[in-house]
Amino acid sequence: MHELAIAGEIKDIVLAKLKEHKLSKVTGIKLVFGEMTSVVPEAIRFAFASISEKTPMSGAKIRIKMIRSKALCNSCGKNFRIKDLAYICPECSSADIKITAGREMIVQTIDME
Amino acid sequence: MPEIRVFESIMKRNDAIAADNKKMIKKTLALNLMSSPGAGKTSLLEMTLKSIGKKYRIGVIEGDVATSNDAERIMKYAPKSAVYQIKTENYGGGCHLDAKMVSYGLAKIKAANRNYDIIIFENVGNLICPADFSLGEDKKVVMLSVTEGDDKPVKYPGMFEAADLIILNKTDLLKHLNFSMKKAMSNIRRVNKKAIVLDLSVQANTGMSNWYDILKQWMEEKKS
Numbered sequence: 058m059h060e061l062a063i064a065g066e067i068k069d070i071v072l073a074k075l076k077e078h079k080l081s082k083v084t085g086i087k088l089v090f091g092e093m094t095s096v097v098p099e100a101i102r103f104a105f106a107s108i109s110e111k112t113p114m115s116g117a118k119i120r121i122k123m124i125r126s127k128a129l130c131n132s133c134g135k136n137f138r139i140k141d142l143a144y145i146c147p148e149c150s151s152a153d154i155k156i157t158a159g160r161e162m163i164v165q166t167i168d169m170e
Numbered sequence: 171m172p173e174i175r176v177f178e179s180i181m182k183r184n185d186a187i188a189a190d191n192k193k194m195i196k197k198t199l200a201l202n203l204m205s206s207p208g209a210g211k212t213s214l215l216e217m218t219l220k221s222i223g224k225k226y227r228i229g230v231i232e233g234d235v236a237t238s239n240d241a242e243r244i245m246k247y248a249p250k251s252a253v254y255q256i257k258t259e260n261y262g263g264g265c266h267l268d269a270k271m272v273s274y275g276l277a278k279i280k281a282a283n284r285n286y287d288i289i290i291f292e293n294v295g296n297l298i299c300p301a302d303f304s305l306g307e308d309k310k311v312v313m314l315s316v317t318e319g320d321d322k323p324v325k326y327p328g329m330f331e332a333a334d335l336i337i338l339n340k341t342d343l344l345k346h347l348n349f350s351m352k353k354a355m356s357n358i359r360r361v362n363k364k365a366i367v368l369d370l371s372v373q374a375n376t377g378m379s380n381w382y383d384i385l386k387q388w389m390e391e392k393k394s
Contacts, residue, residue, distance in 0.1 A: 059265055059299035066180045074174055085173075088180075095298045095328045142327050142360050152363030162180040162302070166173050 060097060063162065064104035070164050071114055078169060083114040085168035091124045093159035098123070117168075126159030184303055187269035191276060191306025198229075198286045199385070199392045202267075202305050204329060205313035206322075207295030210339040212240045213372045214313065214381075215290060219247035222382055226287040226389070228252065231275035233267040233294045235259050240292065252286070254278040258294060266299040267291055269306060287389055297326040308392060309334040312365075316340050316347055320354035327361045335366045335384060342374040 071083055086105075090096045098121040109115050126139035132151035139159065145152050179185070192200065205211050215230060222228075228248060232240040232255045241255035254275040258264035261271055272291055276282070281289060291307060293300040312333040314322055317340055323330040330336065336358055344351070351369065358367060366384060370377030 059302060062264055062266075062268065062299075063180055063302075066183060069183070070176070070178050070180065074176060078172070078174060080172070093328055093331070094302055096302070142324055144331065144361055144363060164176045164178050164180060166175050168173050170172070 059095075060100035061104045061108070063096065064101060064108055067101075067105060067164055068108055068112070068114065071167055072112070074167055075113055075169055080169040081113055082170050083117045083167055084170060085118040085120065085166075086114075087120045087122070087165040087167075089122045089124060089161050089163040089165050091126065091159035091161040093126050093156070094162055096162065122165075124158055124161050126156065128154040128156050130154050181302070181304075184269045187273055188304040188306040191269055191273050192308075194273075194276060195281050195286070195289060195306070197393050198281065199288045199309070199389045200305075200307045201288065201290045201309050201311050202293060202300070202307035203290055203311045203313065204293045204297070204300045205295060205315070206297050206318060209295070209313045209315040209318065210372050211292050211295070211313055212243055214337070214339070215244055215292060216247055217372050217375065217378060218381070218385075219244065221378065222385070223247055226385075227285065229279045229281060229284070229286045229289040230254075231256060231267075231272060231279065231289065231291045233258060233271065233292060235265070235294060252279050252284075264299075265294055265296050266303050267293050267305055268303045272305045288385060297322065297329045301326075301328040301332060309388060311335045311337065313337045313339055314354070316344055316349040316351075316354075320350050321357055323354070323357040323361055330358060330365075331361045333362060333365045335368065336362070337381065338367065338369040340371055340373070341369045342371040342376065 102119050129136050130146035131153040133149040135148040203211050229252045230244050236259050238255040241253050244253045256271045291305050310333050368380050
């Protein structure tokens with residue numbers, strides 16, 4: 058249910074950009090979330106639709122891209138995808154890894170008119 | 171219809187306030203204490219204040235959806251001015267603390283000029299949402315009580331993966347339960363190879379000295 062809080066942050070970012078570009082309506086928003094965030098895309102859409110009623114964002118189409126989790130092994134340098142909660146290098150079994158993707162929460166683009 | 175490229179982190183504002191919180195409390199060790207409801211967070215704080223609250227200056231910011239019950243419990247063992255209750259229902263019914271709520275709490279307990287040794291943010295009981303909101307803490311402490319089941323770490327990987335310390339509480343009840351410490355440990359290690367893991371029972375007051383030792387070590391690290 059923290060999607061409501063996240064939708065609120067998105068709303069503020071989008072409204073600020075709308076003002077900055079001196080436009081009046083938002084028709085689409087592209088968001089990117091990493092799969093390690095606990096965000097549920099449908100809940101984001103629902104929360105956003107409800108808080109954007111009677112705003113210039115009302116009816117905007119929300120597109121959501123989910124990013125897979127990836128990590129870099131600090132021991133052998135291998136880049137790998139984190140599958141099945143295995144936070145361990147598949148090459149050398151090292152646990153000394155740096156997560157490089159999967160925690161994103163980004164407003165990527167906004168369609169305005 | 172222009173497409174505006176933004177590439178802005180949705181958490182940017184929260185993270186900026188979290189960074190300000192951290193800057194403001196300087197040498198104070200700040201902990202974000204998280205767990206599901208009823209795991210024993212408030213009891214841990216009560217016992218901690220009872221045991222080492224005279225030796226160290228400890229501040230507590232309580233987060234709950236409603237009621238001041240937790241702050242009232244804590245105030246029995248700490249100066250009232252060092253405890254503040256955030257009711258997240260006043261901030262849109264939040265299921266977690268966010269950096270802004272904590273900044274308000276920090277101002278209320280005068281964190282900037284009271285030289286606390288430790289400030290603990292007791293988050294809303296929830297294993298999902300609090301993981302996404304940084305508060306300005308130095309360390310994340312996740313508590314799991316053995317009555318909850320040994321598979322929780324893999325059911326809520328986002329929470330356990332980011333923990334610096336994982337406390338297994340209520341171990342005095344193990345004899346009545348099917349909870350396997352071995353399975354719990356292997357589930358924790360699937361998602362988090364580095365966290366310190368402590369088992370203790372707040373109610374039975376066993377294993378607590380390990381917790382105090384870690385607090386002491388972290389305080390020293392923060393002050394140095």
